[in-house]
Amino acid sequence: MSEPSQAESRKLSRRSLITTGLAATAGALGLGAAARFAQSYGLIPPDHAGIYGLGETLTYASQRLLTRHSLAREFLRSQISKPPFRNEMPPLNDAYKRLQAGGFADWKLSVNGMVAQPASFSLDQLKSFPSHSQITMLQCEEGWSYIAEWIGVPLSRILESVGIHPQARYVVYTSIDPEWWESIDMADAMHPQTFLAYGMNGGELPLGNGGPLRLRVPRQLGYKSVKFVTQLTVTDSMKKFGKGLGSASPEGGYAWYAGI
Numbered sequence: 621m622s623e624p625s626q627a628e629s630r631k632l633s634r635r636s637l638i639t640t641g642l643a644a645t646a647g648a649l650g651l652g653a654a655a656r657f658a659q660s661y662g663l664i665p666p667d668h669a670g671i672y673g674l675g676e677t678l679t680y681a682s683q684r685l686l687t688r689h690s691l692a693r694e695f696l697r698s699q700i701s702k703p704p705f706r707n708e709m710p711p712l713n714d715a716y717k718r719l720q721a722g723g724f725a726d727w728k729l730s731v732n733g734m735v736a737q738p739a740s741f742s743l744d745q746l747k748s749f750p751s752h753s754q755i756t757m758l759q760c761e762e763g764w765s766y767i768a769e770w771i772g773v774p775l776s777r778i779l780e781s782v783g784i785h786p787q788a789r790y791v792v793y794t795s796i797d798p799e800w801w802e803s804i805d806m807a808d809a810m811h812p813q814t815f816l817a818y819g820m821n822g823g824e825l826p827l828g829n830g831g832p833l834r835l836r837v838p839r840q841l842g843y844k845s846v847k848f849v850t851q852l853t854v855t856d857s858m859k860k861f862g863k864g865l866g867s868a869s870p871e872g873g874y875a876w877y878a879g880i
């Protein structure tokens with residue numbers, strides 16, 4: 621292996637310095653001081669004020685420093701789970717059923733917020749971008765998991781096409797089912813494995829798995845992979861969304877950052 625360049629090793633040593641600093645601060649001065657340390661480096665997750673806020677801050681901060689560029693494990697085609705699992709879902713709403721009756725021809729993904737050109741994409745338009753695939757595991761917080769091939773367009777490609785403002789920090793994504801919404805930071809939004817997925821295992825994405833369109837965030841737990849996605853909003857702050865905790869999950873006691 622070649623030696624890391626000077627810039628790279630400088631970046632690495634700065635990163636390990638901050639991580640060591642976080643751990644040392646947590647050890648010597650307690651979690652509160654470590655959280656203040658993380659804040660000075662912009663490493664505070666939106667749900668930091670919750671009961672587990674300090675723990676969430678340390679988890680998010682150290683994950684971001686150590687693994688921001690790491691890849692979720694990819695599997696072989698022979699390892700795909702048959703059949704693909706899906707969790708139980710309440711009956712879908714009328715808005716969904718209407719679109720389904722039309723073969724999803726009128727399904728739209730709108731992209732707005734801190735973007736140069738707000739836009740709206742049909743499924744056909746999304747499919748006209750070069751398609752990518754990944755064989756990754758979806759892991760539910762309840763302990764089960766499955767491996768599938770996901771086909772779609774990297775979220776970064778769509779964000780680049782609308783032009784995101786430099787101050788953007790999060791992408792909020794909403795389902796046609798208003799109870800399901802999440803957000804991720806820009807590191808995960810621009811990550812090459814974060815997909816808008818419209819296909820699975822060589823075919824269309826089944827309804828049970830979120831068809832016609834879901835977000836796939838393989839570096840986080842299953843609940844971040846919201847099904848039936850209809851809207852993306854780019855923002856610099858999560859304060860104005862829901863209770864301001866980053867997504868529906870922390871409102872129900874789950875962590876906003878669900879890195880695995």
Ligand SMILES: Nc1nc2c(c(=O)[nH]1)N[C@H]1C(S)=C(S)[C@@H](COP(=O)(O)O)O[C@H]1N2
Nearest residue numbers: 705706707760795800829842843845846847
């Ligand atoms: N709209 C919507 N998205 C959702 C859910 C849901 O019930 N509704 N469940 C989440 C949870 S908790 C998990 S673990 C995964 C499950 O994905 P699967 O059904 O493809 O296994 O979807 C996530 N996205």
Ligand SMILES: [Mo]
Nearest residue numbers: 760761842843
């Ligand atoms: Mo889940």
